[in-house]
Amino acid sequence: MVEERLVSREIHLRQRPFGIPTEHNFQLVKINIPDLKVGEFLVRNLWMSVDPYMRGRMREIRSYISPFEIGKPLEGGCIGQIIKSNNDQFKVGDYVLGNLGWREYWLSDSTESDVTKIDSNMAPLQWYLGILGLTGLTAYVGLLKIAQLVDNSNSTVFVSAAAGAVGSMACQIAKIKGCRVIGSAGSHEKVKWLLDQVGIDHAFNYKEVGENNLSAELGKSCPDGIDIYFDNVGGKHLEGAIDNMKTFGRIVLCGMISQYNLTSTPIGPSNIFIAVPNRLKLQGFIVRDHYDMLNEFYAEIYKWISERKIKWRETVFEGIENAPKAFLSLFKGENIGKMLVKVGL
Ligand SMILES: NC(=O)c1ccc[n+]([C@@H]2O[C@H](COP(=O)([O-])OP(=O)(O)OC[C@H]3O[C@@H](n4cnc5c(N)ncnc54)[C@H](OP(=O)(O)O)[C@@H]3O)[C@@H](O)[C@H]2O)c1
Numbered sequence: 001m002v003e004e005r006l007v008s009r010e011i012h013l014r015q016r017p018f019g020i021p022t023e024h025n026f027q028l029v030k031i032n033i034p035d036l037k038v039g040e041f042l043v044r045n046l047w048m049s050v051d052p053y054m055r056g057r058m059r060e061i062r063s064y065i066s067p068f069e070i071g072k073p074l075e076g077g078c079i080g081q082i083i084k085s086n087n088d089q090f091k092v093g094d095y096v097l098g099n100l101g102w103r104e105y106w107l108s109d110s111t112e113s114d115v116t117k118i119d120s121n122m123a124p125l126q127w128y129l130g131i132l133g134l135t136g137l138t139a140y141v142g143l144l145k146i147a148q149l150v151d152n153s154n155s156t157v158f159v160s161a162a163a164g165a166v167g168s169m170a171c172q173i174a175k176i177k178g179c180r181v182i183g184s185a186g187s188h189e190k191v192k193w194l195l196d197q198v199g200i201d202h203a204f205n206y207k208e209v210g211e212n213n214l215s216a217e218l219g220k221s222c223p224d225g226i227d228i229y230f231d232n233v234g235g236k237h238l239e240g241a242i243d244n245m246k247t248f249g250r251i252v253l254c255g256m257i258s259q260y261n262l263t264s265t266p267i268g269p270s271n272i273f274i275a276v277p278n279r280l281k282l283q284g285f286i287v288r289d290h291y292d293m294l295n296e297f298y299a300e301i302y303k304w305i306s307e308r309k310i311k312w313r314e315t316v317f318e319g320i321e322n323a324p325k326a327f328l329s330l331f332k333g334e335n336i337g338k339m340l341v342k343v344g345l
Pocket residue numbers: 051052053134135138161162163164165166167184185186187190232233253254255256257258259285286287288330331332333334335336337338339
């Protein structure tokens with residue numbers, strides 16, 4: 001009897017977005033999974049991550065990571081389970097972390113360097129895409145390595161997109177390290193969560209404040225100035241922070257989501273000249289350059305989780321067909337904590 005071919009649904013880039021992406025930029029495509037060759041294994045995705053950086057990969061520009069190709073499936077962090085295997089190292093039933101999200105099934109072989117086995121007994125599987133994954137590591141590297149935050153420095157730390165995945169982790173790591181933490185977010189519900197659950201010292205809704213009043217708002221909430229600004233947003237947030245930095249303050253350029261959908265070259269912060277007399281340090285970073293900190297990060301994060309020091313939240317869309325919606329929602333601020341897609345059960 002001939003075995004029926006397994007069909008996988010995947011999301012392709014139909015066309016490159018101009019400005020804010022829409023569902024029209026994506027296409028749901030069905031493909032047949034080929035037979036397994038020697039050394040290959042077949043993974044059924046359970047979870048996938050959608051991330052703001054993927055917007056950058058939709059442009060055809062030279063960057064630290066190659067652009068997505070039109071007519072090809074998108075890629076990104078995913079967690080799956082092996083359902084067939086011709087590879088002794090990867091057994092049926094194993095859970096793996098890979099980079100072939102945006103699809104229901106994928107084939108890999110032992111040469112696939114992007115596949116890591118994960119232990120389903122240690123934590124909920126999807127945490128490896130968030131608190132225990134690149135999200136957590138980004139916040140950790142940004143604060144400890146880039147901003148050189150040390151324990152009990154009594155620093156004032158301002159975090160933008162504070163109720164998002166990286167932002168909420170950055171807020172909590174800074175609190176654990178003894179800082180006074182101020183966060184900005186785009187809704188009343190997010191501000192309330194940051195104050196009541198995450199436990200930061202002050203939070204404000206930047207949409208209510210208005211982008212031209214951010215500098216004055218930060219002046220009120222940080223009267224003695226900001227030591228560290230963890231920038232996830234760029235634009236007027238960055239400008240407002242520069243106005244309020246202490247001498248020798250550090251600005252961690254983690255991301256600039258307010259700029260990702262602009263259709264013309266953005267004008268830089270108009271007050272950047274203040275960086276000179278105030279001896280500010282502004283440094284961008286990409287988390288993938290800092291995997292050397294993974295072991296240190298794991299040791300700390302597992303300890304903090306066991307001590308119940310971290311509040312972790314997820315916003316979940318179900319089904320591969322809803323992955324574009326989940327991605328687009330990041331730019332509307334519809335997530336609290338990490339945005340994820342549950343691809344299978
Ligand atoms: N450097 C690295 O290696 C690295 C790694 C991971 C992520 N990142 C960057 O870190 C930032 C956060 O990423 P994430 O994965 O944690 O996403 P996230 O913060 O969970 O989600 C994105 C959030 O950005 C906010 N936002 C969207 N458009 C905005 C705008 N025009 N102005 C201000 N805020 C806006 C929204 O929250 P509001 O409701 O508050 O607007 C939204 O919920 C992004 O800039 C990302 O590119 C960098």
